[in-house]
Every structure is written in structure tokens, then in C-alpha cells.
Amino acid sequence: MDTLDRRLLNEFQQDFPLVARPYAAVAERLGVDEAEVLDRLARLSRGGMVSRVGAVFRPHAVGGSTLAALAVPPDELERIAALVSSYCEVNHNYQREHRLNLWFVVTAPSAEAVQAVLADIAARTDLDVLDLPLVEHFHIDLGFDLKWS
Amino acid sequence: MSILDDIDRAIVRATQDGLPLVERPYHAVAEVVGTAPEDVMARMERLLAAGVIRRIGLVPNHYALGYRFNGMTVWDVADTDISEAGRLVGGLDFVSHCYHRPRHPPEWPYSLFAMIHARERDAADALVAEIATVLGSLSRGHLVLFSSRILKKTGLRV
Numbered sequence A: 001m002d003t004l005d006r007r008l009l010n011e012f013q014q015d016f017p018l019v020a021r022p023y024a025a026v027a028e029r030l031g032v033d034e035a036e037v038l039d040r041l042a043r044l045s046r047g048g049m050v051s052r053v054g055a056v057f058r059p060h061a062v063g064g065s066t067l068a069a070l071a072v073p074p075d076e077l078e079r080i081a082a083l084v085s086s087y088c089e090v091n092h093n094y095q096r097e098h099r100l101n102l103w104f105v106v107t108a109p110s111a112e113a114v115q116a117v118l119a120d121i122a123a124r125t126d127l128d129v130l131d132l133p134l135v136e137h138f139h140i141d142l143g144f145d146l147k148w149s
Numbered sequence B: 001m002s003i004l005d006d007i008d009r010a011i012v013r014a015t016q017d018g019l020p021l022v023e024r025p026y027h028a029v030a031e032v033v034g035t036a037p038e039d040v041m042a043r044m045e046r047l048l049a050a051g052v053i054r055r056i057g058l059v060p061n062h063y064a065l066g067y068r069f070n071g072m073t074v075w076d077v078a079d080t081d082i083s084e085a086g087r088l089v090g091g092l093d094f095v096s097h098c099y100h101r102p103r104h105p106p107e108w109p110y111s112l113f114a115m116i117h118a119r120e121r122d123a124a125d126a127l128v129a130e131i132a133t134v135l136g137s138l139s140r141g142h143l144v145l146f147s148s149r150i151l152k153k154t155g156l157r158v
Helices: A005-011 A021-031 A034-046 A074-085 A110-126 B006-015 B025-033 B037-050 B079-088 B121-138
Strands: A050-057 A064-070 A090-096 A104-106 A130-131 B053-060 B070-079 B096-098 B112-118 B140-153
Touching: A005 A021, A005 A034, A005 B053, A021 B025, A034 A050, A050 B006, A050 B037, A064 A110, A064 B070, A074 A090, A074 A104, A074 A110, A074 B140, A104 A110, A104 B006, A104 B121, A104 B140, A130 B112, B006 B025, B006 B037, B025 B037, B070 B079, B079 B112, B079 B121, B112 B121, B121 B140
Parallel strands: none
Antiparallel strands: A050 B053, A064 A104, A064 A130, A090 A104, A090 B140, B070 B112, B070 B140, B096 B112
């Protein structure tokens, strides 16, 4: 990653232009051409450094979601983690260091659909699902300042 | 939710995996949705102003960029103190997300969630200590759950 990659990553986490040719507008601010920006974004996306270029939606703005956790017996972890990840409604799934070792986010078109997924996971794993829906969010997400060493 | 109509929802669905990396991405979205490109841009502008869209831009993958220590810090804060605690912790620039979630005692007394990201374990510990300092006596206990593996991470799915 060079300086231009870093500037792309740090300076365009918000205010991405809502114009017909946004990548050209980004390129102009960086002093390069549109093709260069598109090439770099494609490379950063392929390499996994950029998850996507697009909108970050407010939680619950569209449909419902929750954070859920399971205490999975260690020897069952692989199977149950794969089962949880297999739901298209699960968009994040992390293994974490705690007795509650599997943490995942369920997002669906409605709160009822979210609950149906949790009930299904509980039934298929025979485990209690800890349901931690958002009550309030306190942080206005304006991106994250990546500090390069 | 009610402020979104069918076309807004179609735009959300068409963009949840990101905008296409083509010269005219909003035109491409417009084609999928079945409306005019100007309409897509105007609606996204409106959703942004309404706060339904928080931001539009690059979404970096912290982990791939070397932030290997992604900690979910959770704090036991009294219900009467949660707004104050949330305001304090949510205002820290290194906290990427800060949420109030219901507690489930006795195993899970924690009600305030704050996500931190660091390249080194020591740096992560320092961030946790900073949150603890900011909260002071508002916190009755806390835990840090580091992610040992990312099993799945995609954009919003509806």
C-alpha cells in the first residue's frame, strides 16, 4: 500500500460524492485519473482491505437486527459456527474469548423475522441464544481514523 | 422505517454489498432499481440527511489493515447512568461503535458496548484503560472480548 491507497482509505470514508461520476470526483481531489481510482479500489477490495464502497445504514433504519451470543461447547464450535454463518440473515459472526464464544448479528426485513432466525438457531443447536438487541446507539459513525505506523 | 418507500428499499437492497466499481455506479444502481440515476442520487441524499444512511464511502476492513486486536468492551453501568456513560464513551474518537443493549444477569450484567481496534495488544489495553478512566465510578465492572476469528462479515442484508 502506498500513500495514494492510504489517502483513499482514510479520506473517503464519508462524503463519497453523490454525482454521476463519483470516482472521477474522488480522482480529481487526489490529482489522479478516474481509471487509477477504480483500479486501486478494485485491488483494495480484492485484497480485502476495503469491505465495500457504499452506504453505511443506521441500525434498524431498514428492518430489524440484533446481536446474539451462544456458549458453544469447544468440540462443537466448528460445526455450530458454520451452521450460524450459513444463514443469509447473519451478516457478522465472530468467535470471541469467553464462555459465550460465538457472537453474531442477525439482520432481517422485520423484527419478527429476526426472532424467527434466533428461534431456528436455538432449535437446531439445542443451545440458549442470548438476544441483545440495540436499545440506543451513542456514536455517530463518521468512519475510523486509520493511523499508519 | 415508514419514511422509506419501495424504491428506497430497492436502493438499499441494490447497494448493501457496495456500489459497483464502474464509472457511473448510480446509473448502474438505477438500472437495477428501475428508476432514473438522478432519482437514486436524490434519494440517497435524502436518506443521508434523514440519518437513515450514516455515511457513504469506503468501508475499511480493520482486520486486513493490521488492526488484529478487535475488542468488544462491555461495561456494567446502572440504567440511570447509561445515557451519561454512552455520551462519554460514544464521544471517544477511537470507539467505532457504542451501544446500549439489555443486560441478562447474573451471567451478563453488561449494558454498554464499545468496540475498539488496535494493532497491538498493549495498545488495545491502553484504550480499554482510557474508557475505564472516562467512566470512572459509572462502571461497576467490565470485560473485553477479543475476536479470535472472524467467521463471517458482510454488509447489511435485507
